[in-house]
Amino acid sequence: MASTFLCIVLLFLAQSSPLASSASNNLNPGSSLSVENSADTLISTNGMFSAGFFPVGENAYCFGIWFTEPAAADAATQNLAVVWTANRDQPVNGRGSMFTLQKNGNLILTDAGKYTVWSSNNVFSNSLAQLILNDNGNLVLLTLKGVALWESFASPTDTLLPQQQLTRNTKLVSSRSLTNYSSGFYSLFFDNDNTLRLLYDGPEVSSIYWHDPWLLSLQAGRTTYNNSRVAVLDALGNFSASDGLNFMSSDYGVKLQRRLKADVDGNLRLYSRKKPGDRWVVSWQAIAEPCKIHGICGPNGLCTYEPSSGRKCSCLPGYEMRNKNDWAYGCQPTTEGFNVSCKSSTARDQFDFMYLPRVEYFGYDYFIYVNTSLEKCKAICLELCNCPGFHYKFGGGHHNCYPKTQFRNGYRTPGFKGELYLKLPKSILSSYNATAKEFNMCSSKLTSQLSRTYEKKSTNGSVNFMLKFASALGGLELVCIIVVWYFVMRSSKEKEESDVVTQGYLHAVTGFRRFSYSELKKATRGFKEEIGRGGGGIVYKGTLCDQRVAAIKQLNAATQGEAEFLAEVSLIGKLYHMNLIEMWGYCVEGKHRLLVYEYMEHGSLAEKLSSNVLDWNQKFEIAVGTAKGLAYLHEECLEWVLHCDVKPQNILLDSNYNPKVADFGLSQLLHRSEVSNSKFSRIRGTRGYMAPEWIQNMPITSKVDVYSYGIVVLEMLTGKSPAEGIQSSEGGGETQKKMMVSRVREKMNGGFENAESKKREELMKVALRCSEENRDARPTMTQVVEMLLHYQDDSESEIGNS
Numbered sequence: 001m002a003s004t005f006l007c008i009v010l011l012f013l014a015q016s017s018p019l020a021s022s023a024s025n026n027l028n029p030g031s032s033l034s035v036e037n038s039a040d041t042l043i044s045t046n047g048m049f050s051a052g053f054f055p056v057g058e059n060a061y062c063f064g065i066w067f068t069e070p071a072a073a074d075a076a077t078q079n080l081a082v083v084w085t086a087n088r089d090q091p092v093n094g095r096g097s098m099f100t101l102q103k104n105g106n107l108i109l110t111d112a113g114k115y116t117v118w119s120s121n122n123v124f125s126n127s128l129a130q131l132i133l134n135d136n137g138n139l140v141l142l143t144l145k146g147v148a149l150w151e152s153f154a155s156p157t158d159t160l161l162p163q164q165q166l167t168r169n170t171k172l173v174s175s176r177s178l179t180n181y182s183s184g185f186y187s188l189f190f191d192n193d194n195t196l197r198l199l200y201d202g203p204e205v206s207s208i209y210w211h212d213p214w215l216l217s218l219q220a221g222r223t224t225y226n227n228s229r230v231a232v233l234d235a236l237g238n239f240s241a242s243d244g245l246n247f248m249s250s251d252y253g254v255k256l257q258r259r260l261k262a263d264v265d266g267n268l269r270l271y272s273r274k275k276p277g278d279r280w281v282v283s284w285q286a287i288a289e290p291c292k293i294h295g296i297c298g299p300n301g302l303c304t305y306e307p308s309s310g311r312k313c314s315c316l317p318g319y320e321m322r323n324k325n326d327w328a329y330g331c332q333p334t335t336e337g338f339n340v341s342c343k344s345s346t347a348r349d350q351f352d353f354m355y356l357p358r359v360e361y362f363g364y365d366y367f368i369y370v371n372t373s374l375e376k377c378k379a380i381c382l383e384l385c386n387c388p389g390f391h392y393k394f395g396g397g398h399h400n401c402y403p404k405t406q407f408r409n410g411y412r413t414p415g416f417k418g419e420l421y422l423k424l425p426k427s428i429l430s431s432y433n434a435t436a437k438e439f440n441m442c443s444s445k446l447t448s449q450l451s452r453t454y455e456k457k458s459t460n461g462s463v464n465f466m467l468k469f470a471s472a473l474g475g476l477e478l479v480c481i482i483v484v485w486y487f488v489m490r491s492s493k494e495k496e497e498s499d500v501v502t503q504g505y506l507h508a509v510t511g512f513r514r515f516s517y518s519e520l521k522k523a524t525r526g527f528k529e530e531i532g533r534g535g536g537g538i539v540y541k542g543t544l545c546d547q548r549v550a551a552i553k554q555l556n557a558a559t560q561g562e563a564e565f566l567a568e569v570s571l572i573g574k575l576y577h578m579n580l581i582e583m584w585g586y587c588v589e590g591k592h593r594l595l596v597y598e599y600m601e602h603g604s605l606a607e608k609l610s611s612n613v614l615d616w617n618q619k620f621e622i623a624v625g626t627a628k629g630l631a632y633l634h635e636e637c638l639e640w641v642l643h644c645d646v647k648p649q650n651i652l653l654d655s656n657y658n659p660k661v662a663d664f665g666l667s668q669l670l671h672r673s674e675v676s677n678s679k680f681s682r683i684r685g686t687r688g689y690m691a692p693e694w695i696q697n698m699p700i701t702s703k704v705d706v707y708s709y710g711i712v713v714l715e716m717l718t719g720k721s722p723a724e725g726i727q728s729s730e731g732g733g734e735t736q737k738k739m740m741v742s743r744v745r746e747k748m749n750g751g752f753e754n755a756e757s758k759k760r761e762e763l764m765k766v767a768l769r770c771s772e773e774n775r776d777a778r779p780t781m782t783q784v785v786e787m788l789l790h791y792q793d794d795s796e797s798e799i800g801n802s
C-alpha cells in the first residue's frame with residue numbers, strides 16, 4: 001500500500017512539475033531537457049521561438065525549434081511552424097529521452113535514456129559553455145568568451161530564417177510528407193556551377209527542376225562566376241544569393257515574422273505573418289505551376305492541375321499505381337498484355353499507339369529523329385523494346401520524333417505543343433475504345449495521397465522501463481496496472497491529438513471559412529464604407545474580428561440554391577496564386593450571399609491609369625503579373641473558370657503594386673444556369689474589352705480573356721480607354737480599338753534604345769497579338785507569360801553586362 005501511495009505521489013509530481021520550472025532561454029552545462037516534461041522548453045527572450053521536444057507521431061518525438069505561437073486557426077491543434085529539427089530521421093521515444101548539454105560542452109540527444117541519436121560532436125572542456133536560444137531563432141552554444149561552438153543556423157533542415165545563411169555546406173531538404181518530418185526528396189542547394197537550384201532526389205532518379213533546366217544559368221538571370229555560394233534572407237523580405245538570384249517578398253519592407261521553406265510538395269515558399277498567432281501567408285514561391293515540379297507523380301504518372309488540391313496525379317492508360325499510398329513510386333504496367341516480347345514480329349503486331357494531346361514528359365529521350373513521318377516514328381518505337389511511347393512535335397518546319405526510354409516528370413498543360421503517343425497492347429487499347437477522348441484525365445478519380453499514417457512505434461521500451469521502475473518500488477502488481485493504464489490512456493490521447501494536427505494543417509493551408517451575416521455586418525459597421533461596384537454586387541471595406549482588413553462583396557439577387565453556391569464558392573476559394581485575389585470566405589444565409597476577399601491597398605488598375613501615376617517598370621510588372629494570374633486560371637481542367645470580364649477595374653494592386661486579378665469565377669457564380677456544356681448563352685463582359693466571338697456567336701474559349709487582356713495592355717500603352725467614345729452603337733468600341741492599335745503601331749516604328757523602351761516594345765507586340773480579331777492568331781496566356789518573362793530575363797542580363 002505504501003508503494004501504491006508513493007507511485008500516486010510520483011505521478012502527481014510528474015503532472016504538476018510544469019508549474020515548478022519556469023521557461024528560460026538558456027541551458028547550463030550538465031543540465032537536460034526531458035521529453036516527459038512539457039515545460040522543459042527554451043523560449044527566446046522575445047518569446048518568438050521555442051526549443052524543445054515536439055510530437056511527430058504516436059510516442060515519437062523530435063527535438064527542434066519552432067515559432068512559439070501556432071497560427072490562430074490552429075491554436076487548438078498545436079500545429080507548429082517548426083524551423084529546425086535535430087533528429088528528423090530518427091524520432092525518439094516519449095519516455096526517458098533527453099536533450100543534454102554535457103559538462104564537456106557536447107550536446108547530445110538520447111533515445112529512451114539509452115541510445116545517442118544525435119550529437120553536436122564538439123568537445124570543449126576548458127571554459128564552460130552555455131546553450132542559448134537567440135531572438136532570431138538560432139540555438140547557439142557559447143563559450144564564456146562568447147565564441148559560438150555550435151549553432152543550429154549552421155545545419156538547417158527545411159527552413160531558412162531571416163539572417164540565416166545558406167552556404168556551400170548546407171542545404172534545405174523538404175519533409176517527406178505533411179505529417180512525416182523525415183528527410184524528403186526535394187532540396188535547395190548550391191550546385192557545382194555555383195547556382196542555387198532545386199533538386200528532386202527520388203527513390204530511383206534525380207533531376208534538377210528549378211531554375212528551368214533547359215535554360216542556361218545566364219538566361220535564368222544567374223551568374224556562375226561568383227563562387228562564394230551564399231544566400232540570405234533579410235528581415236524586410238529581400239532574398240539575395242551570390243549567383244544573382246534576388247527576390248522580394250510581396251510584403252517587402254516591413255519587419256514581419258518570416259520563414260523560407262522547402263515544402264513537402266517540392267516548391268520553395270516564403271511565408272510571413274504580421275504578429276504571433278496570425279495565419280502564415282505565402283509571400284513568394286519559386287514555382288507557379290505545381291505540375292512542373294519533378295517526381296511528384298513518379299514514373300508513368302501524370303500530373304494535372306486540379307482546383308481542390310492544387311494538382312492531381314493519375315496513371316497513364318494501361319498503368320496502375322505501384323504503391324497505393326505513395327505517388328513517389330509512380331505507376332507500372334497493368335499485368336495483362338504487357339508481357340509480350342518485342343523481338344518477334346508477331347509480338348510487335350500486338351501493339352499500337354494511343355494519342356494523348358498536350359502531354360509533356362520531360363527528358364529521357366532515346367534519340368531525336370528529325371523530319372520523320374508519324375508512321376516512321378511508330379515503327380521506330382515498336383522496334384525498341386524499352387520504348388513506352390514517343391513525343392511527336394513540330395519544329396524547324398517539319399515534324400520530329402522523340403522516342404522515350406522512360407516516362408517521368410509528366411504533366412498535361414495547355415501550353416505544350418507536342419503530342420504523346422503511348423505504346424500499348426491492342427487488348428488494352430480496345431478497352432479504351434481506341435481513342436484518347438475516352439481517357440479524360442480531368443475526371444479521373446485518383447488523387448494524390450501522401451502517407452499520413454504512422455507505424456506504431458513499439459512502446460516496448462517504455463513498458464520495460466516502467467516494469468523495472470515498479471519492481472524497484474516493491475513489485476506490487478497493482479502499481480504496474482495503474483502505471484500502465486495511465487500511459488495507455490495518455491498515448492491514446494496523443495494519437496487523437498496527432499490526428500487533429502493533420503486536419504488542422506490542411507485547414508491552415510486553404511484558410512477558407514464561412515462567416516455569419518452578423519459577423520460581416522459588424523466587420524463592415526453595417527455596410528458603411530462602399531469601395532466599389534460591379535461584377536454582380538457592391539463591395540464594402542471591413543475589418544474582420546482577427547483585425548484583417550477585407551473587401552466584402554454583397555452579391556445581387558441570389559439565383560441559385562445554397563448547395564450550388566457552396567460548391568462553386570469552395571472551388572474558387574481553393575484557387576491560390578500570387579496574382580489572383582485571395583478569397584478568405586463567404587457567407588450564405590437566407591437570401592444573403594457574400595464573398596470575403598483580401599483588401600488591396602492600391603485599388604484598381606483603372607484608377608491608377610486614370611491618374612497616370614504608374615511608371616514603365618510598374619506597368620510592365622503589372623502586365624506580367626496579370627498574365628500569370630490568367631494563365632493559371634486557364635490551365636487545363638479549369639476552363640470553367642474563364643474570367644470573361646478582364647478589364648482594368650478587375651485588376652487590383654496591393655501595397656507593392658503587385659497585380660491581382662479579381663472577380664474570376666464570378667460569371668459562373670452569377671449565371672450558373674446559363675453555363676451548360678461550356679456553351680455560354682448570353683453575352684458577358686464589358687463593352688470595349690469583349691472579344692468578337694461574343695458577337696459573332698462563336699464558341700467561347702479562353703481566348704476571349706486573351707483578347708480582353710490585349711485591350712487592357714493597349715490601354716496601358718496609349719492611356720486611352722476603349723470605353724471612351726462608345727455611344728450606343730455596337731461598333732463604337734471597335735473604332736476606339738482601331739485608334740489605339742494604330743497609335744501603338746506608330747510608336748513601334750520609333751525605334752528603341754534603352755532597356756525601358758524595349759520593355760515597352762515587348763508590351764506593344766503582346767498587346768497587338770492578343771487583340772487579334774481572329775482568335776486562333778492570339779497566343780495563349782501561358783505563351784504571353786513566356787514572351788514577357790523571356791524578355792524580362794534578357795533585359796536584366798543586358799543591364800548586368802552594361
Ligand SMILES: *[C@@H]1O[C@H](CO)[C@@H](O)[C@H](O)[C@H]1NC(C)=O
Nearest residue numbers: 234238239240241246248252
Ligand atoms: C536586396 O539585397 C541585394 C543584395 O544585398 C541588394 O543588392 C538589393 O539592393 C536589395 N534590395 C533592396 C530593395 O533592398
Ligand SMILES: *[C@@H]1O[C@H](CO)[C@@H](O)[C@H](O)[C@H]1NC(C)=O
Nearest residue numbers: 226227228230240241242243
Ligand atoms: C559574390 O557574392 C557575394 C554575396 O552576394 C558578394 O558579397 C560578393 O561581392 C560577390 N563577389 C563578386 C566577385 O561579385
Ligand SMILES: *[C@@H]1O[C@H](CO)[C@@H](O)[C@H](O)[C@H]1NC(C)=O
Nearest residue numbers: 334335336337338339340341
Ligand atoms: C510474363 O513473363 C514472365 C517471365 O518473363 C513469365 O514467367 C510469365 O508467365 C509471363 N506472364 C504472362 C501472362 O505471359
Ligand SMILES: *[C@@H]1O[C@H](CO)[C@@H](O)[C@H](O)[C@H]1NC(C)=O
Nearest residue numbers: 370371372373396397398399
Ligand atoms: C523532310 O523530308 C522530306 C521527305 O523525306 C523532304 O522532301 C523534305 O525536304 C525534308 N524537309 C526538310 C526541312 O529537311
Ligand SMILES: *[C@@H]1O[C@H](CO)[C@@H](O)[C@H](O)[C@H]1NC(C)=O
Nearest residue numbers: 430431432433434435437438
Ligand atoms: C466506343 O465508342 C462507340 C462509338 O463512339 C460507342 O458507341 C461505344 O459505346 C463505346 N464503347 C465503350 C466501351 O465505351
Ligand SMILES: *[C@@H]1O[C@H](CO)[C@@H](O)[C@H](O)[C@H]1NC(C)=O
Nearest residue numbers: 057176180181182453454455
Ligand atoms: C517517414 O518517412 C520515412 C522515409 O520515407 C520512412 O522511412 C518512415 O517510416 C516514415 N515514418 C513514418 C512514421 O511513417
Ligand SMILES: *[C@@H]1O[C@H](CO)[C@@H](O)[C@H](O)[C@H]1NC(C)=O
Nearest residue numbers: 457458459460461462463464
Ligand atoms: C519487446 O522487446 C523484446 C526485446 O527487445 C522483444 O523480444 C519483444 O518481441 C518486444 N515486444 C514487443 C511487443 O514488441
